[in-house]
Amino acid sequence: MNRPYIFCHMITSIDGKIDGTHKQIPERGLNAKDFYHIAFGENSYYQVDAWLSGRATSEAGFTKGKTPSVDENAALVPEGDYIAETDLSKYYVSVDPSGKLGWESSNLQYRDTQAHIIEVLTEKANNGYKALLRELNISYIIAGKETLDYELLMEKLKNTFHIETLMLGGGGVLNWSFIQAGLCDEVSILMAPFADGSASTHALFQTKEGLSEDIPVTFDLEHVEKRDNGGVWLRYKVKK
Missing domain, CATH: 3.40.430.10 (Dihydrofolate Reductase, subunit A)
Known part of the structure; x- marks a missing residue:
């Protein structure tokens, strides 16, 4: 792999x-x-x-329990991954299979380090949540149907984001x-x-x-x- x-x-x-x-x-x-x-x-x-954390760690450290502002009637987004443009050289990879985190920006600050957010979703994540991520210019990867496909995720992080x-x-x-x-x-x-x-x-x-x-x-x-x-x-x- x-x-x-x-x-x-x-x-x-x-x-x-x-x-x-x-x-x-x-x-x-x-x-x-x-x-x-x-x-x-x-x-x-x-x-x-890049550094990677699960949904609970991301929520505790960054989104602080915020509910995502999802438009359930959003226009259908294209299938597959979304790679946003960024000038930052580091990434924060957030494993959030169902799409529950309330991000409000495409970047985050961890002490002196700025990073672009990559959301890791499965096919369980709904269209409205993916539309919100696109609106916020947050990259996302689809890795798995019901559960996370670790190998696919790792290959995408290496090949697409050059991590x-x-x-x-x-x-x-x-x-x-x-x-x-x-x-x-x-x-x-x-x-x-x-x-x-x-x-x-x-x-x-x-x-x-x-x-x-x-x-x-x-x-x-x-x-x-x-x-x-x-x-x-x-x-x-x-x-x-």
Whole structure:
């Protein structure tokens, strides 16, 4: 398969959680800045062309629960993908199979990084939502009928958008589904010095019925580094 190099880069608590009440403490903010600089910015370790997240992560981080302003009577849009024009060199890839995110602009700002949005839809997404994306100049890819076709998505990101290095940025279900599909080459974890002990918050990797299974995966440790603010940076290669 012709696809980008894919690495999962996440900040976690000591107990492996990616969200929870620990996000409210100052230490989280300090380590979050370090997490950002590992993958973005002038002196970053990775040269990221795009980063990819699931619908819930996109909603929490960017659309903030907004409802899309869909015209159910919109004129029928052409079939297939929509590739919008942009001057930006980075992309944010949002996996949103049914088309539910309330975007209001074609670009987003993540700290110092600007990126053009690519919505990943399945054939379940309705015409009105696709018409809205076109009106906003947001690119979209159709990858699958009822469920996401990961291989088709990766080929389109590589061939159409020329994405060579792709970062997975959560949530845990999306991260694990890529691991289980054999589509993740490396895992990068910034483990930060806090925990909240919650049994109900999301972990770095999680299964979801009908999407992925709890088939064990092993990793080769590539790098361990003590970071500022008590963090530890771990890099693993995924064993095939």
